[in-house]
Amino acid sequence: MQAHILVLGFVQGVGFRQFVKSNAKKLGLGGWVKNLSDGRVEVVVMGDRQIIEQLIRTIEKGSFFSEVKSVQVEWEKGVTRFDDFEITR
Numbered sequence: 001m002q003a004h005i006l007v008l009g010f011v012q013g014v015g016f017r018q019f020v021k022s023n024a025k026k027l028g029l030g031g032w033v034k035n036l037s038d039g040r041v042e043v044v045v046m047g048d049r050q051i052i053e054q055l056i057r058t059i060e061k062g063s064f065f066s067e068v069k070s071v072q073v074e075w076e077k078g079v080t081r082f083d084d085f086e087i088t089r
Contacts, residue, residue, distance in 0.1 A: 001048070001075060003045050005043040007071050011041045014063065015063060017033045018087065020055075023058050028051070030046050030082025032044055046080065
């Protein structure tokens with residue numbers, strides 16, 4: 001499965017992308033995370049649905065310095081194959 005996730009809140013400039021990357025890698029997920037110009041953070045992640053749901057719960061809690069207001073998730077059948085999890089620009 002693949003999930004496209006949009007995170008709204010105080011999530012830029014506080015290490016949130018690194019937080020997502022670290023947790024995704026711990027779970028063995030592939031994909032990427034990046035900041036959007038409107039202040040949101042975008043995540044695309046691929047793997048087992050139950051493991052992705054664990055990551056989503058972690059994202060909803062946020063990192064120490066972040067404040068997550070909402071998380072939108074769109075599920076897709078695995079479209080892209082990712083070998084690693086990266087921070088992109």
